[in-house]
Amino acid sequence: MDNAIFIGTKPFMNYVTAVVMQFTTKNASEIIVKARGKFISRAVDVSEVATKRFLEGQVDVKNISIDSEEFENKEGRQVRVSTIEITLGRRQ
Amino acid sequence: MDNAIFIGTKPFMNYVTAVVMQFTTKNASEIIVKARGKFISRAVDVSEVATKRFLEGQVDVKNISIDSEEFENKEGRQVRVSTIEITLGRRQ
Numbered sequence: 001m002d003n004a005i006f007i008g009t010k011p012f013m014n015y016v017t018a019v020v021m022q023f024t025t026k027n028a029s030e031i032i033v034k035a036r037g038k039f040i041s042r043a044v045d046v047s048e049v050a051t052k053r054f055l056e057g058q059v060d061v062k063n064i065s066i067d068s069e070e071f072e073n074k075e076g077r078q079v080r081v082s083t084i085e086i087t088l089g090r091r092q
Numbered sequence: 093m094d095n096a097i098f099i100g101t102k103p104f105m106n107y108v109t110a111v112v113m114q115f116t117t118k119n120a121s122e123i124i125v126k127a128r129g130k131f132i133s134r135a136v137d138v139s140e141v142a143t144k145r146f147l148e149g150q151v152d153v154k155n156i157s158i159d160s161e162e163f164e165n166k167e168g169r170q171v172r173v174s175t176i177e178i179t180l181g182r183r184q
Contacts, residue, residue, distance in 0.1 A: 040133040044174045048160045064156040066178070068140045082136045086158070 003028050007035040007043040015042075019050040023059055023090065030062070033086040036069065040084045047086045062089040095120050099127040099135040107134075111142040115151055115182065122154070125178040128161065132176045139178045154181040 005018050015033075022028040035043035051059050065085050073079045097110050107125075114120040127135035143151050157177050165171045 038130075038133050040136050041130050041174070044132050044158050044176060048158060048172075048174045052160055061158060064158065066136050066140060066153060066156065068144055080140075082133070082140045084136060 003031040005031060005033050005046075007033060007039045007046055009039075012042070012045070015046040016050050016054065019046060019088065020054045023055055023088075028090075030087060030089040033088065034084070036083045037081045040082060043084055043086055047088060051088060057091065059088050059090055061086060063087040095123040097123060097125050097138075099125060099131045099138060104134070104137070107138045108142050108146065111138060111180065112146045115147055115180075120182075122179060122181045125180065126176070128175045129173045132174060135176055135178060139180060143180060149183065151180050151182055153178060155179040 003022055005015060005022070007015055019031060019033065022031045033043050033047050047061060051061060063085075064087070067083045067085075068080050069083055070078055070080050095114055097107060097114070099107055111123060111125065114123045125135050125139050139153060143153060155177075156179070159175045159177075160172050161175055162170055162172055
């Protein structure tokens with residue numbers, strides 16, 4: 001079971017609500033907020049707002065990892081993009 | 093001694109070069125890449141390119157932390173901005 005939320009172009013609060021709902025109504029113990037490229041800043045914002053404004057004292061950032069993905073673009077060129085995974089977990 | 097590099101609007105490679113130089117010519121053992129708001133994605137890119145393309149096998153990501161800063165904007169409203177600190181360290 002991979003409780004991942006992938007951050008993209010939807011309205012900001014959609015993602016915050018999705019994170020909060022996972023912990024409150026779905027009773028998740030851990031979820032992973034993932035993003036690539038320019039959406040990385042947004043993944044950090046979602047994690048900060050969810051943990052500090054909505055789930056304060058209940059959920060913390062447990063781990064953050066960054067990496068790179070290589071892929072071929074439409075012109076056949078090798079392109080590198082950064083990725084982030086922010087693990088949020090229920091306080092013990 | 094705080095080896096911090098703050099990511100902003102300068103050309104991307106300026107920051108990568110600054111990071112690489114700290115480790116190669118200044119012989120730093122650790123540096124911290126810092127950014128706020130939309131520059132967070134860029135801080136991740138700088139860290140990934142510096143460690144994977146230029147300092148591969150020599151320097152790794154040691155720690156990543158995110159936080160929020162509150163400040164008052166020009167209209168006197170309280171505003172929240174996310175921050176990131178990526179600690180890069182020489183491989184032992």
